[in-house]
Amino acid sequence: MTCLPLLIVTIIMVYSINVAAGGQFKDACSSQADCDAGLECSKNKCLIPFDSPTPCSTGWDCVHGVWCTRSGTDPGKCDADFRCSPSGECEHPDKECDDGICGYKEYEDCRRPGPCKSGLICKDGFCLKGHY
Structure with missing residues (x-):
């Protein structure tokens, strides 16, 4: 009987930690606190900020108003700021x-x-x- 409350507390703690974790790339967000470190909440999505070392594939990967530029086969970079x-x-x-x-x-x-x-x-x- 005493194991059940401990199991419930453990499940609640694990769930709380996962809920409190920041949003991953392209996850929905309503504020900067919702996004993982290295991402920025832009137009309600966690996206790559301007001049970040994180590579991008398309302009949709970057924050609103920033484009992903690519050179040859190199990974893209969110470095074109409009x-x-x-x-x-x-x-x-x-x-x-x-x-x-x-x-x-x-x-x-x-x-x-x-x-x-x-x-x-x-x-x-x-x-x-x-x-x-």
């Missing part, structure tokens, strides 16, 4: 802050590094309204 400044400004005059990302405005040349603003696509070298 986020707006804390004041919501973009350094480049051809870009505008939209959802935290500095994107090229309509009719701007999109053959340069960086995304077009939301709702625009890069077509024939320019950011234009439309569909792929």
